[in-house]
Amino acid sequence: MIEIKNLNFAYRKKSHLFDDLNLSVAPGSICGLLGKNGAGKTTLLKILTGLLFPKSGSVSISGQNPSDRLPETLKEIYMVPEEFFLPTLTVREYARLYAPFYPRFNNDRLMAHLPNFELPENDKLSSLSYGQKKKFLIAFGLATDSHLLLLDEPTNGLDIPSKSQFRKILASSLTDDRTFIISTHQVRDMGNLIDPIIILDNGKIIFHESVESVNRKLSVRILPEIPENETVLYSEKMLDRFVIVSPNSDGEETKMDIELLFNTVILNREKIESLFTKESNHEA
Incomplete structure (x- = not known):
């Protein structure tokens, strides 16, 4: 330990x-x-x-x-x-x-x-x-x-x-x-x-955080455009589409890319801290 x-x-x-x-x-x-x-x-x-x-x-x-x-x-x-x-x-x-x-x-x-x-x-x-x-x-x-x-x-x-x-x-x-x-x-x-x-x-x-926790609390999707009516923690242009990282609101787990996670945490630290702290308190 x-x-x-x-x-x-x-x-x-x-x-x-x-x-x-x-x-x-x-x-x-x-x-x-x-x-x-x-x-x-x-x-x-x-x-x-x-x-x-x-x-x-x-x-x-x-x-x-x-x-x-x-x-x-x-x-x-x-x-x-x-x-x-x-x-x-x-x-x-x-x-x-x-x-x-x-x-x-x-x-x-x-x-x-x-x-x-x-x-x-x-x-x-x-x-x-x-x-x-x-x-x-x-x-x-x-x-x-x-x-x-x-x-x-x-x-x-x-x-x-x-x-x-x-x-x-x-x-x-x-x-x-x-x-x-x-x-x-x-x-x-x-x-x-x-x-x-x-x-x-x-x-x-x-x-x-564990990988299990990350996949449970964050969602990664590839969309034609950035959604306007939901929380987007990080987005990245990929050819004619966008890779979107957002809070996992529907409970369906997705596999998070480590580089996407790193960029999300570095650029949106306060929201990430709030999300994981809130979820941890709720689970407790």
Whole structure:
């Protein structure tokens, strides 16, 4: 379980990034942490790993503060960063060096992921392309069997087939005691993978809902024109038609596109907050 309460963080005294940020994430989920560039997604992941320290507030991962940098905490956290360095080692040499930090590391699982990601076994990691290096780190992270896997822009540098394979492998690797958090601004790459959906904007978590809740409370339709006599939360021109996002008034669920949802929340935050708060209170 991840619990963040009243988190405050700033890189400089006069520039606060997070102001009283709160977040709770249960295990057994692949969370999508969405936000515009510069929203603080990478910073939040680094705070969860204990690489950055909050000004105030609390961060707890299974009851432990990652800032304490205790081995029993860090062995359960693995992060695939967007920017990284890989040494001049082969896959097996790298695993021999770094696997001991993770007691449940599964070398057979790592080796099984190599052909799935079309990765060479004997080449030096430093000689691989950026996308290949990224796929190796993802494979290694999954093989650690750590309870918390953080992936910062994991699809950057991946081609279309690799993105599809990434989604399949990640989904098949999830267990009830693991939590995957994917930070990205490339929301279309996530497909049907992420649930719940978390949106970070202006130092706050402004949206945190399950896919089921989104599909129940919002409706997406393709219409020849924008309706004049109903609430339209977001619209987008598509050739000679419009994609319309509106409150779900008839109870018929539709499948929400993640990019449409993101744009709707960012551009119409107050109405979205009101809609979901009202519905939650009604259900309670």
